[in-house]
Amino acid sequence: MKKEIIKRLKDWFNGKQVGPIKIQLNPTNKCNLNCISCYARGKRSYNPKEEVTRKRYIKLIKEAAKLDVLYCDICGGGEPLARTETTLAIIKEIKKQGIIGAIMTNGTLFSEKYIKKLVKIEWDHINLSLDGHNKEINDSLRGKGTFDKVINAIQLFYYWKKKLDKSDPHLSIYSVISRKNSRYINELVDLVIRLKIEGLYLQPVVVREGYGQELMMDDKDIFAFKKILDIAKKKILKNNINSNIEFIDQSIAKNSSKIINVIKKDNKKKQAVMGMTISCFSPWLMVTIGTDGMVGPCPPGVDFFENCNIKNKCLKEIWYGKKFNQFRKRIIEQEEMACCNNCGSMEVIENRSILKAIMQNKKCTRK
Numbered sequence: 001m002k003k004e005i006i007k008r009l010k011d012w013f014n015g016k017q018v019g020p021i022k023i024q025l026n027p028t029n030k031c032n033l034n035c036i037s038c039y040a041r042g043k044r045s046y047n048p049k050e051e052v053t054r055k056r057y058i059k060l061i062k063e064a065a066k067l068d069v070l071y072c073d074i075c076g077g078g079e080p081l082a083r084t085e086t087t088l089a090i091i092k093e094i095k096k097q098g099i100i101g102a103i104m105t106n107g108t109l110f111s112e113k114y115i116k117k118l119v120k121i122e123w124d125h126i127n128l129s130l131d132g133h134n135k136e137i138n139d140s141l142r143g144k145g146t147f148d149k150v151i152n153a154i155q156l157f158y159y160w161k162k163k164l165d166k167s168d169p170h171l172s173i174y175s176v177i178s179r180k181n182s183r184y185i186n187e188l189v190d191l192v193i194r195l196k197i198e199g200l201y202l203q204p205v206v207v208r209e210g211y212g213q214e215l216m217m218d219d220k221d222i223f224a225f226k227k228i229l230d231i232a233k234k235k236i237l238k239n240n241i242n243s244n245i246e247f248i249d250q251s252i253a254k255n256s257s258k259i260i261n262v263i264k265k266d267n268k269k270k271q272a273v274m275g276m277t278i279s280c281f282s283p284w285l286m287v288t289i290g291t292d293g294m295v296g297p298c299p300p301g302v303d304f305f306e307n308c309n310i311k312n313k314c315l316k317e318i319w320y321g322k323k324f325n326q327f328r329k330r331i332i333e334q335e336e337m338a339c340c341n342n343c344g345s346m347e348v349i350e351n352r353s354i355l356k357a358i359m360q361n362k363k364c365t366r367k
Helices: 002-013 054-066 080-096 112-120 135-142 146-163 182-195 219-238 250-254 260-274 315-319 322-332 345-366
Strands: 022-025 071-074 100-105 125-129 170-177 199-204 286-289
Touching: 002 345, 022 054, 054 080, 054 315, 071 080, 080 100, 080 112, 112 146, 125 146, 135 146, 170 182, 182 199, 182 219, 199 345, 219 250, 250 260, 250 345, 260 345, 286 315, 315 322
Parallel strands: 022 071, 022 286, 071 100, 100 125, 125 170, 170 199
Antiparallel strands: none
16 A cells, blocks of 8 residues: 555656545444544534435445545544444445445444444454453443443454454554553553454544543653553564554654644654655545535545535546645645644654655665
């Protein structure tokens, strides 16, 4: 995937327009949980009348395939499985079009029948939210009974993979890190190893408009977090677990709710490597589609373009259109935009990962 990302970035910066690598879909804002670690806490608005129709999603995925989209991420918004049949229809079409698919889920709404279907069609990735290595920590953040439900879903996936002799889907844990769980990262890694989970991805908590302030790590927490991360990195490497942990540092933990400070610092590294300052690669690589059909270059809740909606425009028209191109130009010109202040640390971490791949590619090219 990283090789293709580098290729498409090169094409764009050499004047050739190419399709996005990834589209991110948000089928619904409805959710069965009210996690205090969720960015949408206290602000989720659910209006089923605004949701994109199942029929339009099917057509959209076909449009994505024609643009050579390689990866489709189904997330939220809310909980995708709260819109069960529409999400399943999206999943089947993604597989039909030969696109790699992932679903981000809180893992509490899986039925055994649904799990069996996903294994049978060899869905690619299941990304499960889990904020603690045990009931006490996880359930205090995500709600009573959530830990057991997620563990049960994991066990059912492995049961049906073995029974049907399938290697997919790959399972990963996504964990929001806060002062309530930051000292237990190693225990979480141990759980991942014990359950034979393929991936572990961490995101320091983001506080917006005061919500979740009690979860922010103080200087003492961050100091301890750094030491714990160093040990966790070694365990992850030793056990061949896919992770973003190598790109997380004290700066991201401290500035997770003021990520623009990290973006500015990282820009200097991009300038040194690329000869140009690109605060974010997303506008050249991905499309996010909101629950109501609005389209933008940023993850959910950050920025959507006015008058860019898949309900009345095709994906190709939007991707190569005026709004996206203006946004790309503003990024290159280093214009500081309001949406960048609201960016999440996961996006900064992904940008660091891409920059590392570019650096490695340059070394290989020189050789």
